[in-house]
Amino acid sequence: MSSLEFSQQAMAHLRADTPGVSQVIHLNNAGAALMPEVVGNAVLKYIRHEMKYGGYETAEKFRSKIDLAYDHIAHYLSCSPSEIAICENATTAWDQAFLSIPLESKDEILCSAAEYASNYIPFLQLAKRTGVQIRTIPNNEYGQVDINALERLINDRVKLIAITHVPTNGGLVNPACKIGQIAKRHQVWYLLDACQSVGQMPLNVREIGCDFLSATSRKYLRGPRGVGFLFARQETTGSLEPIILDLHAASWKSEQEYEIRADARKYENWETNLSGVVGLGAAVGYMLDIGIDRIWARIQLLADYLRSRLSTVPGVRVHDLGKTKCGIVSFSSPRDALELKKLLNEGSINVSVIHPSHTLIDMQSRGLGHLIRASVHYYNTEEEIDTFIEYLKHVV
Numbered sequence: 001m002s003s004l005e006f007s008q009q010a011m012a013h014l015r016a017d018t019p020g021v022s023q024v025i026h027l028n029n030a031g032a033a034l035m036p037e038v039v040g041n042a043v044l045k046y047i048r049h050e051m052k053y054g055g056y057e058t059a060e061k062f063r064s065k066i067d068l069a070y071d072h073i074a075h076y077l078s079c080s081p082s083e084i085a086i087c088e089n090a091t092t093a094w095d096q097a098f099l100s101i102p103l104e105s106k107d108e109i110l111c112s113a114a115e116y117a118s119n120y121i122p123f124l125q126l127a128k129r130t131g132v133q134i135r136t137i138p139n140n141e142y143g144q145v146d147i148n149a150l151e152r153l154i155n156d157r158v159k160l161i162a163i164t165h166v167p168t169n170g171g172l173v174n175p176a177c178k179i180g181q182i183a184k185r186h187q188v189w190y191l192l193d194a195c196q197s198v199g200q201m202p203l204n205v206r207e208i209g210c211d212f213l214s215a216t217s218r219k220y221l222r223g224p225r226g227v228g229f230l231f232a233r234q235e236t237t238g239s240l241e242p243i244i245l246d247l248h249a250a251s252w253k254s255e256q257e258y259e260i261r262a263d264a265r266k267y268e269n270w271e272t273n274l275s276g277v278v279g280l281g282a283a284v285g286y287m288l289d290i291g292i293d294r295i296w297a298r299i300q301l302l303a304d305y306l307r308s309r310l311s312t313v314p315g316v317r318v319h320d321l322g323k324t325k326c327g328i329v330s331f332s333s334p335r336d337a338l339e340l341k342k343l344l345n346e347g348s349i350n351v352s353v354i355h356p357s358h359t360l361i362d363m364q365s366r367g368l369g370h371l372i373r374a375s376v377h378y379y380n381t382e383e384e385i386d387t388f389i390e391y392l393k394h395v396v
């Protein structure tokens, strides 16, 4: 057994830590993964304390637990805790970063073909308001961002490369580090949406070279809902001005002056879901204890297994692109996806439906309608996948 494999005993422990696995076969980890007991308990403990002692008083009491969330995230990403902001969700984190980048009419934004709707809509909004131009980087033969095409698109007007690391609608992993080298060479801002890659694979912001990275708690990190975070590189983003500034992000100095705080928390608001922050901290700590290299190895193994099993089901087609593939598996079948999801749910199997409008450019270019997304995590098992396949054969 390689050091990356989980022993049977380790798997039994991990599954015992996850109450949900006795209820459902959870293949919706890209939607919201099952929380381990320690994460749910951290949130509940915080809320119970709030009920008894009050919200502000609880925040003071739990200060070190709140700080730990920043420390754990920074440890995972190889940055400083002062380069982390914790926000309500990944979208807010991403928007705060995006809207703080100085962009003007005729400046160009380069994005990936599988860009997420909540990123692309703000591009369009800014384009309407300021006249910035949006350009999609073509994919290579693997269906992922083509590095050479990206290099060719760079010119003096390109100010931002905004990429989704792992798209919401399939298993590909975009070459984040290679994109970072190009961004650096041409001195272009680099914003990475790592919502689906965080918690799935090792991420090192020094190696990636991004100025910003946004992510959410509830997906592969297995944290609670309603919380996300932003990495903002101190050297490059230190002088940027977020568009939303409150008394936490800035201080009011005089009738004519305010001063923005020096760390990444300038991207936060004062009021936030602190039980969620504590839960996120517990989730990242739990992940660090298990080891992200092992997690990533097992996710890839299980996803490969799922793809190969799916290919044996008559009428089913797997649609994942990319050279390196991750835990997100997308497929079509002769049955309507929404209806199939419902049937699977009735059999206690959780999957989600991929909506074409959520990654419009990619889905349209491939002529795809609604698909099923089955996303595996390390706590899933081959037996669960087998059960899923049998059920699928039965209903398809």
Ligand SMILES: *Cc1c(COP(=O)(O)O)cnc(C)c1O
Pocket: 089, 090, 091, 092, 116, 118, 164, 166, 167, 168, 193, 195, 196, 215, 216, 217, 227, 228
């Ligand atoms: C889920 C997702 C988001 C949005 O995350 P929220 O926490 O819901 O704001 C952004 N980008 C991608 C690729 C996602 O999958």
